[in-house]
Amino acid sequence: MTTNAAPFATELTLALGCRDPIISAGMGGPARAELAAAVSKAGGFGLLGMVREPPELIEREIAAVRAVTDRPFGVNLIPSATESGLFAAELDACLAARVPALCFFWDVVPEAIRRAKDAGAIVLYQVGSVEDALAAAKAGADVIIAQGIEAGGHVRGRTGILTLLPEVVRHVRVPVVASGGFATGGGLIAALALGASGIHCGTLFLATHESFAHAYHKQRILDAKAGDTVYTDLFAINWPPHSPVRVLANCVTQEAAEHWFGNHPDTLPREVIAHDDGRPIYKFSTDSPLRSTVGDHEKMALFAGESAALVNTGTSAAEVIERLVGEALEASNRLRLAMQPAWGHRHHGSATSNC
Known part of the structure; x- marks a missing residue:
C-alpha cells in the first residue's frame, strides 16, 4: 500500500486536514501525547485525552505532540464532568496553545463551542442521540461524532450505531463520524456506506504500544x-x-x-x-x-x-492505521466483485425461434 495515498478522502479528512478518516478517541488517561502524535503522524487524527487534567499538564502534552509531528491533532475535554473553574482553565490552555481542534463530550455546552470557534479551533462534539447532535450542530460544531451503545468507556449512546448513525446523518449537515464497535477496515466501509465521513476508535488504540494504558x-x-x-x-x-x-x-x-x-x-x-x-x-x-x-x-x-473481541494483537498505532486502510480497500474490492452479475446470469437477449 502506498502510504502517501488517500484512498478514502472524505468531508472529514478535508475538514481536519488528515489523510485517513480515522480518529483515535481522546481517552482520559491512555490518550497522551505519544498516542495522539503517532496516530496523526500515521495519517489519522489523534486526540489528546485531557479530561480533568491540570492546565500545566495539558500545555506539556500539546508541546510533546508538536515535538514529534506537524500534523493536525485535537484535545478532548468534557465540560459537564469537570468543575467549571478547572474546565475554563483547561480550555484557556488549549486556546492559548492554538490547538487545531477541540473535541467535547457528554452534555452539549454551547458556550464551550462558542469559545473554541471564536479562537479559530475546529469543534468536534461526541453525542449519543439525534437531539444532542442537532443541538451541537446548531451551536456551531463542525463535526458530530455519533456514539452507539457498543462503545467503551463512558457511553452517551442508548441505541446501536447501525441505527443511530443514519438517523444523525439524516438530520445534520456537517460531517458525521461513527463511534462504537469499529476495529476493522470492513467496519470503516460499513460506516461510510451508512453516511459517515469516518470512524472514531477507542478500544483499538487503547491496546497499542503508544497508549498510556497499563x-x-x-x-x-x-x-x-x-x-x-x-x-x-x-x-x-x-x-x-x-x-x-x-x-x-x-x-x-x-x-x-x-x-x-x-x-x-x-x-x-x-x-x-x-x-x-x-x-x-x-x-x-x-x-x-x-x-x-x-x-x-x-x-x-x-x-x-x-x-474488544476484534482486537487480538498489540501493535503500533501506525500499524493499526495501515491495517484499517488496507482492510477497507480489500472490503471495497470485495463489494465491487460481489455486485457484478455472475456470467451465468447475464442477459443474453431473446432465444425465441423464428419457425
Missing part, C-alpha cells in the same frame, strides 16, 4: 471475546450520577452482578485499591489503570467497547 488493561483487551463487556453505572466515583460505562467484566462486576445499575457516586464506599502518582484510587471510581498506576488493576474500570 499493560494489564491492554492484555485484558487482547484476550477478550464477544460478550466479555458489561454495560453498567457501577464505576461512578468522579463522574455525575447516572453515567453508564462499558467495561470488561472483572471481579468487581461479578461481585455486583445484581446491581449493575442504580449506583450513585455519593453512596459508593471509598475503598482505596490503587495509587497513581501518589493519588489514591478508589474501587468503583472511573479511573482506569495507567502505566503509572500501582495496585489492584483487576478491580479498576477496564474500559473497553464491544470491539
Whole structure:
C-alpha cells in the first residue's frame, strides 16, 4: 500500500486536514501525547485525552505532540464532568496553545463551542442521540461524532450505531463520524456506506504500544471475546450520577452482578485499591489503570467497547492505521466483485425461434 495515498478522502479528512478518516478517541488517561502524535503522524487524527487534567499538564502534552509531528491533532475535554473553574482553565490552555481542534463530550455546552470557534479551533462534539447532535450542530460544531451503545468507556449512546448513525446523518449537515464497535477496515466501509465521513476508535488504540494504558488493561483487551463487556453505572466515583460505562467484566462486576445499575457516586464506599502518582484510587471510581498506576488493576474500570473481541494483537498505532486502510480497500474490492452479475446470469437477449 502506498502510504502517501488517500484512498478514502472524505468531508472529514478535508475538514481536519488528515489523510485517513480515522480518529483515535481522546481517552482520559491512555490518550497522551505519544498516542495522539503517532496516530496523526500515521495519517489519522489523534486526540489528546485531557479530561480533568491540570492546565500545566495539558500545555506539556500539546508541546510533546508538536515535538514529534506537524500534523493536525485535537484535545478532548468534557465540560459537564469537570468543575467549571478547572474546565475554563483547561480550555484557556488549549486556546492559548492554538490547538487545531477541540473535541467535547457528554452534555452539549454551547458556550464551550462558542469559545473554541471564536479562537479559530475546529469543534468536534461526541453525542449519543439525534437531539444532542442537532443541538451541537446548531451551536456551531463542525463535526458530530455519533456514539452507539457498543462503545467503551463512558457511553452517551442508548441505541446501536447501525441505527443511530443514519438517523444523525439524516438530520445534520456537517460531517458525521461513527463511534462504537469499529476495529476493522470492513467496519470503516460499513460506516461510510451508512453516511459517515469516518470512524472514531477507542478500544483499538487503547491496546497499542503508544497508549498510556497499563499493560494489564491492554492484555485484558487482547484476550477478550464477544460478550466479555458489561454495560453498567457501577464505576461512578468522579463522574455525575447516572453515567453508564462499558467495561470488561472483572471481579468487581461479578461481585455486583445484581446491581449493575442504580449506583450513585455519593453512596459508593471509598475503598482505596490503587495509587497513581501518589493519588489514591478508589474501587468503583472511573479511573482506569495507567502505566503509572500501582495496585489492584483487576478491580479498576477496564474500559473497553464491544470491539474488544476484534482486537487480538498489540501493535503500533501506525500499524493499526495501515491495517484499517488496507482492510477497507480489500472490503471495497470485495463489494465491487460481489455486485457484478455472475456470467451465468447475464442477459443474453431473446432465444425465441423464428419457425
